[in-house]
Amino acid sequence: MSKAFVTLPQADRFALINATLAGITVEDGLPSSQAREGLVQADLIIAGGKIEAILAAGTAPADLPAADLSNAMVWPTFTDMHTHLDKGHIWPRKPNPTGDFMGALSTVKADREARWTAEDVATRMDFSLRCAYAHGTSLIRTHLDSSPPQHRISYEVFADMREKWAGRIDLQAAALFAFEEITDEAFFTDLLQVLKTHGGILGGVTLPLADLDHRLDLLFRAANDHGLDIDLHVDETQDASVLTLKSIAEAKLRNGFEGSVVVGHCCSLTQQADDVAKATIEKVAEAKLAVVSLPMCNMYLQDRHAGRTPRQRGVTLFHELTAAGVQTAVASDNTRDPFYAYGDLDCVEVLREAVRIVHLDHPLDETARIVTRTPADILGRPDHGRIATRAKADLVLFSARSWSELLSRPQADRIVLRSGQAIDTTLPSYRELDPLMES
């Protein structure tokens, strides 16, 4: 396959020479002492669809067929650890009239109750996965709206989709439901059954209810009993009086829960007094919660009031959490639905916007980890998100040679290698979805 910036050899064993790698994404075999802004030069040898060797630049054997990247960047494929594939692309038929969180909730509910048949969900999910795949993503966790009876419909679709996409995009799914529903025993028991059947993850939205601790204990006990990981929507508000994050950390410690616990959003943490935020962050670190921020969606949804300019960015205390030793990552969240009108499951866009919104630059040295290594680790899949010898040659090649070049353009000319072979990166046409958008 030929693109403007490089022609790849047609060979089973070949070299990519003079590549620029983000050192934080390289598992082994590279002296990083030369790194500038975290970037290092290297030659990669690809053989039989795998990475055979990672060598110092200019040292690949000269007799191998080679592509000279002239310092173009090579990244591992991406991990998008918090998405909503079940909601994706309903925007044309169900736009959010106000663009705010309450508008999103009610609009999605109406659309879900009226239109989320298995076929509707499957068609939109598959479309989203084709976008993500073309952009270079290999691992996705989605949340699935799981208020009854949707949990029964969407998990069946998801299980089929996971099988259909196996080897191209690895999929995980967390059940999203309101914490009011956890005491509905018939529902919660049925939900746990669905999650066990389909290998799901226990999710939910924590709310500042009077008996929150009791409800969290129900959640952690159920997760313990059934061997499920947990992934929650947490404090997605600018209301400083809402702070369930600390209660979640305490509940994990109190219940001696050993599984993985991810907390998403955590926006109201930015609204706390410094000492309150600090105490919460210390608890989050002690409990080893992993935090995912959704900068694009939350800048859209948070602090939105008609006719008033937003003052807040809607993110969490990303730098402070990271400094405290908490695993932190970013992800797409919603795409073209009432929670976020835009987006295409492109981790390059997520990275670029996160850098700008959260100031993840100056230095950029370790920033590449937020859509690669760290989210893959959080999802328990350290086989994703890094460039490693003997690993599959699942790589993304950019014409960009530096951070400035990478983050300034959309990288629409990227080359995606899966098992060492360039894939078709043509994006599906929105016109395909027109039959689903009729009112």
Ligand SMILES: Nc1ccnc(=O)[nH]1
């Ligand atoms: N940001 C979001 C919160 C809840 N549900 C969603 O789909 N998205």
